[in-house]
Amino acid sequence: xxxxxxxxxxxxxxxxxxxxxxxxxxxxxxxxxxxxxxxxxxxxxxxxxxxxxxxxxxxxxxxxxxxxxxxxxxxxxxxxxxxxxxxxxxxxxxxxxxxxxxxxxxxxxxxxxxxxxxxxxxxxxxxxxxxxxxxxxxxxxxxxxxxxxxxxxxxxxxxxxxxxxxxxxxxxxxxxxxxxxxxxxxxxxxxxxxxxxx
Amino acid sequence: xxxxxxxxxxxxxxxxxxxxxxxxxxxxxxxxxxxxxxxxxxxxxxxxxxxxxxxxxxxxxxxxxxxxxxxxxxxxxxxxxxxxxxxxxxxxxxxxxxxxxxxxxxxxxxxxxxxxxxxxxxxxxxxxxxxxxxxxxxxxxxxxxxxxxxxxxxxxxxxxxxxxxxxxxxxxxxxxxxxxxxxxxxxxxxxxxxxxxxxxxxxxxxxxxxxxxxxxxxxxxxxxxxxxxxxxxxxxxxxxxxxxxxxxxxxxxxxxxxxxxxxxxxxxxxxxxxxxxxxxxxxxxxxxxxxxxxxxxxxxxxxxxxxxxxxxxxxxxxxxxxxxxxxxxxxxxxxxxxxxxxxxxxxxxxxxxxxxxxxxxxxxxxxxxxxxxxxxxxxxxxxxxxxxxxxxxxxxxxxxxxxxxxxxxxxxxxxxxxxxxxxxxxxxxxxxxxxxxxxxxxxxxxxxxxxxxxxxxxxxxxxxxxxxxxxxxxxxxxxxxxxxxxxxxxxxxxxxxxxxxxxxxxxxxxxxxxxxxxxxxxxxxxxxxxxxxxxxxxx
Numbered sequence: 001x002x003x004x005x006x007x008x009x010x011x012x013x014x015x016x017x018x019x020x021x022x023x024x025x026x027x028x029x030x031x032x033x034x035x036x037x038x039x040x041x042x043x044x045x046x047x048x049x050x051x052x053x054x055x056x057x058x059x060x061x062x063x064x065x066x067x068x069x070x071x072x073x074x075x076x077x078x079x080x081x082x083x084x085x086x087x088x089x090x091x092x093x094x095x096x097x098x099x100x101x102x103x104x105x106x107x108x109x110x111x112x113x114x115x116x117x118x119x120x121x122x123x124x125x126x127x128x129x130x131x132x133x134x135x136x137x138x139x140x141x142x143x144x145x146x147x148x149x150x151x152x153x154x155x156x157x158x159x160x161x162x163x164x165x166x167x168x169x170x171x172x173x174x175x176x177x178x179x180x181x182x183x184x185x186x187x188x189x190x191x192x193x194x195x196x197x198x
Numbered sequence: 199x200x201x202x203x204x205x206x207x208x209x210x211x212x213x214x215x216x217x218x219x220x221x222x223x224x225x226x227x228x229x230x231x232x233x234x235x236x237x238x239x240x241x242x243x244x245x246x247x248x249x250x251x252x253x254x255x256x257x258x259x260x261x262x263x264x265x266x267x268x269x270x271x272x273x274x275x276x277x278x279x280x281x282x283x284x285x286x287x288x289x290x291x292x293x294x295x296x297x298x299x300x301x302x303x304x305x306x307x308x309x310x311x312x313x314x315x316x317x318x319x320x321x322x323x324x325x326x327x328x329x330x331x332x333x334x335x336x337x338x339x340x341x342x343x344x345x346x347x348x349x350x351x352x353x354x355x356x357x358x359x360x361x362x363x364x365x366x367x368x369x370x371x372x373x374x375x376x377x378x379x380x381x382x383x384x385x386x387x388x389x390x391x392x393x394x395x396x397x398x399x400x401x402x403x404x405x406x407x408x409x410x411x412x413x414x415x416x417x418x419x420x421x422x423x424x425x426x427x428x429x430x431x432x433x434x435x436x437x438x439x440x441x442x443x444x445x446x447x448x449x450x451x452x453x454x455x456x457x458x459x460x461x462x463x464x465x466x467x468x469x470x471x472x473x474x475x476x477x478x479x480x481x482x483x484x485x486x487x488x489x490x491x492x493x494x495x496x497x498x499x500x501x502x503x504x505x506x507x508x509x510x511x512x513x514x515x516x517x518x519x520x521x522x523x524x525x526x527x528x529x530x531x532x533x534x535x536x537x538x539x540x541x542x543x544x545x546x547x548x549x550x551x552x553x554x555x556x557x558x559x560x561x562x563x564x565x566x567x568x569x570x571x572x573x574x575x576x577x578x579x580x581x582x583x584x585x586x587x588x589x590x591x592x593x594x595x596x597x598x599x600x601x602x603x604x605x606x607x608x609x610x611x612x613x614x615x616x617x618x619x620x621x622x623x624x625x626x627x628x629x630x631x632x633x634x635x636x637x638x639x640x641x642x643x644x645x646x647x648x649x650x651x652x653x654x655x656x657x658x659x660x661x662x663x664x665x666x667x668x669x670x671x672x673x674x675x676x677x678x679x680x681x682x683x684x685x686x687x688x689x690x691x692x693x694x695x696x697x698x699x700x701x702x703x704x705x706x707x708x709x710x711x712x713x714x715x716x717x718x719x720x721x722x723x724x725x726x727x728x729x730x731x732x733x734x735x736x737x
Contacts, residue, residue: 009314009389016381020419027423027453031438034449117435126444133436133443137427 007171014175018182021145025186028138032193035130042127047198049114050135051105055195058101059187065094066184069153069177079167081160088157088173091180095150102143106136135194142186149183152176213620217720231316234718236323237302238618240293243327245687247289252680254282259642259676262669265661275659276345277360281337283348284365288372289330291603292461293379295468296414297326299610300383300407302618306711307401309392309729311721314385318378325375332368336361347657349458352439352450356431363432366425373418373425376464380414383407394729401709401733402491406471409495413460413467417503421457424450451513455506463502465599466566467495469606470537473559476613477541478734479707480556481548485734487540494533501530511582520579527577534570538563554628555705558609561636565601569594572647587657590650596643608635608686615690616700620717623693631689635682641675709733 036043072087109132113120116133156176159165165173214234221229227239257278261269270278305313313319337343340361346354355362387408391400400408430436437443439450470491478485485491507515507523541563550556572594576585585591616622645668650656654665661669703712710727711718731737 006314006389009385012388013315013318013381013385016384016415017377020377020381020415023416024419024423027420027427027456030453031449034446035438035444038446039444115434116437122443129437129443130445133438133445136434137430137436137438141423141426 010171010175011178014178018178021182022186025138025141028134028141029189032134032138035127035134039125039127039130042125043131044198045125046128046131046135047194047196050195051108052195054101054105055191058098059191061094061098061101062184062187065091065098066181068094069180073170073174073177076160076165076170076173077167081163081166085157085160088153088160092150092153092157095146095153095180099143099146099150102139102146106139138190139194142183142190145183145186149176149180152179211715211719211724213715213717214720215620215717229320231312231320232720233301233305233313233316233319234618236319237298237300239323240297240301240326243330244290244294244298247285247330251282251285251290252683254278254285256676256680258282259673261659262661263673264670265663265666270659272659273345276347276657277343279657280344280347284333284344284369286599287348287461288369289333291465291599292376293326293372294607295472295603295610296383296407296410296464297322297379299403299472299614300379300410300468303614303711304383304404304407305386305390306714306718306722307404307709307733308387308390308395309710309723309727310386310390311723313382314389315382319382322375322378322382325371325378329368329371329373329375332371333365334368336364336368340364349454350425350428351454352428352431352445352447353441355428356440363429366428370422370425373422376414377418377422380411380418383411384415387411392726392729398489398492399729399732400492401471402474402485402488402495403468403471405492405495406467406469406474409499410464410467413464413499413503417457417460417464420453421461424453424457427453448510448513448515451510452506452515455509456503459506459509460499460503462595462598463498465603466606467498469562469603469610470495470534472606472610472613473541473562474537475707475709476555476559476609477544478736479613479705480551480553480559481545482551482706482736483544483548483734484732484736485540486543486546487536488732488734490536491540494536497533498530501526501533505530508577508582511579512586524577524579528574531570531574534566538567538570551705553705554623554625554632555609555613557629557632558605558612561632562602562605562609565597565605565639569597569599569601572597585650587655588650589646589654589656592656593643593646593650596646601639601643608632611690613705614711615693616704617711617716617718619694620700621693621697622700622704623690623697627689628686631682631685634685635679638675638678638680638682642672642679643675645669645672645675706736708736 068087068091072084072091075081075084075087109115114132115121116136121129121132153176156165156173159172214232217232219226219230227235230236257269258275261267261275261278301313301319305311340363341359342361344350344358344360344362344365346358346360346362350362350366355366387400387404427436427438431439435443438445439447441447474485474491505523505526507519508527511520511524541559572590576582576590576594612623612628649665649668649672652665652668654661700716702715704716705712708731710723710729713727714722
């Protein structure tokens, strides 16, 4: 049997997958749009309570990690495996940092009894209940994607150390990088919707 | 015709059944990345689930044989129609043609040796099996079988005590399988066509599957997130669909139908592709309007994604939205009608060979037309108020799904059976069995149209005496239909056991799968074939 490598094919497949991921989040963005339209002032009030400093910090962290994964691919293609691995490691670190900060934010809210179905939240107006419902659903699903992305990048890191991906075989890393950019881009939409537009 | 050249080659090459890979026994199947084996893996599971769902359908019809017939309690009836729907839609009809015949024949028809991502293909099958297992487990765990109907409408699905989360998670996993299969099929069509296989030399089955695969990729994630939200809603109470917390159940319906209407096209487009293969072969004539059929597949896939609101005419959505959705619903009928006219025009002055596959194809055209035209009737806003949620709707969508996709599936099975299994079935028996099925089908579903018109609501476990006659006829129809199905499948099973060995090209088809031996060898093509003409140019 002959083996067959089609890098263009792999990339087409990855892009199609990313398309389906965007539509998965699209359902949530649709809900957000509808409820924001229905309860503009409640959304305004609730958004004030999110920590803009931590949100901004996390945005910077994720964008930088996206840059790092791009650099990692760049150096891998150049044949510099050491720098590539270094940047990949930095990406992993920043991704974990993002999750950590997200965890701090969630914990603070939960300690203030602001979580779905909590007595304190249910006392509030309907728009605020929905704002927090969407906040937890959307950042939660996004966080899950960050986690999956980290897992994939970690596998890439191991493969790189073992030399199984290298300057001749870099499409797996490229595709993982694409996935990481998607995670980044979704956050770039979530950030203003929840933290900035008040 | 390519018959003689291929026949000489039949014997020396071992079929893919005989190929010994790394694994033995059942593992040679469930760990195989051969697209043909994976297609057959789907085939066996789908066949099993189909018979389960038919059994549930049989129970439902039996319950309705007479008013007050004491077969089951209302709760049980709700569970039975829900399971019938979930299994038929998500486990059988959506994957059937793309996953079985798409897997088996799309690569061969474009000259490829496998799918673009063979391991992903196997993974999709495992996801399918896992999703099916989860749905199956949901019957016996938690609060018992789901009673929401296959639509899982909120807010009821958020409150009912039955095991909704596991069932919707199962359907979510099935959806992932469907997306990955779609990605595989689109990439395969783009990347693995052999030289000479230009877009307009693709067999129309490939066009049908290609259009379907796009819908699978683009629409399925929407139901994915919707089902995830049902789970989130039940476990955490975020409130997005719960009116008590300000959520809007209508948004649930929108999200659900944004997928589930296009899902109807996931079901029917591949079947239309099958019909476009069979008609020219059995009319011995090039297809009429090749490009019109190919483009109408894409048109159905795109316009069909924008008509979901016609499931919600009486839900309280805005009148403007209803008007637009109704208009688009009428528009989507145009490309479907184009196909029907093209098929009929292909038959005109052809040299028609009325064998079993063609009979299934012709009955597809008839039943699908009944389904399509009844769909237009209920797509009109004023009429819809009268017909909404009645047996008319049940009759209509069974004409589309069973009459269309089901007969299309059987057409495909009888057309490609000799190629897939290397055996020929008894053609005469098939014709008789087909006739029984066709009669049973109409006796079962046509009375439903009248019942609905007279006001019988769907999903009711009982009815007043004035509906008795029609319900009785319908139930008798279900017995005839099941007898027909049993006959058809016993006939095929007999063929497997002692049918004659099939030739490479028993029907005289011109597409690539008929130029290799039956069943195909492991790598499909010994050497990459030359494509110098269209798929229906018979010589």
